[in-house]
Amino acid sequence: DARVTQTPRHKVTEMGQEVTMRCQPILGHNTVFWYRQTMMQGLELLAYFRNRAPLDDSGMPKDRFSAEMPDATLATLKIQPSEPRDSAVYFCASGPQGNNQPQHFGDGTRLSIL
């Protein structure tokens, strides 16, 4: 059963530190999505890629967040410097080529900024 793999599963760090979250999409999937989930905001789309090219990162705070896809097997989401309000669960999802294909989520990274 192919799955999206995210690391780390949990991260606790102090305010001001850099945080890097990693995602390995399902092999063969060419779209990758980053979501943030908090109790108040539900599932919030931060950025997404198609064939490793960023298509939309309008949901992401540009001054501190950055998303990249250095190769087809790795997507990264970085926060620098981190702030307590960034505490949330960050999910990565991937989808296959073709219209109207379902997205499959990873287990998420639970981030706590102290």
Added chain:
Amino acid sequence: GENVEQHPSTLSVQEGDSAVIKCTYSDSASNYFPWYKQELGKRPQLIIDIRSNVGEKKDQRIAVTLNKTAKHFSLHITETQPEDSAVYFCAARPLSGGYNKLIFGAGTRLAVHP
């Protein structure tokens, strides 16, 4: 842009009863509507999806209906069981705005009481 509203935000039913969750969308060109189930502390998992050329789809105890004219779609769970307790998210894929991008509803917390 697309906006998805989901109701109710919480739903409590007795085991064996049916549960219905409703979503409305604003972009009449949206053409793909998945439903995700998220258990506490877990990732959202796709449970059923429907495309705009279909009015209804069933998979065992769950079914989804789509009314394109009214721009709403619903999730129906029959013979509910305690393991159905979770947060359910609906989503819509607008035709414009990006490749396979999904807009999610705010979620419905379903509690099934034995």
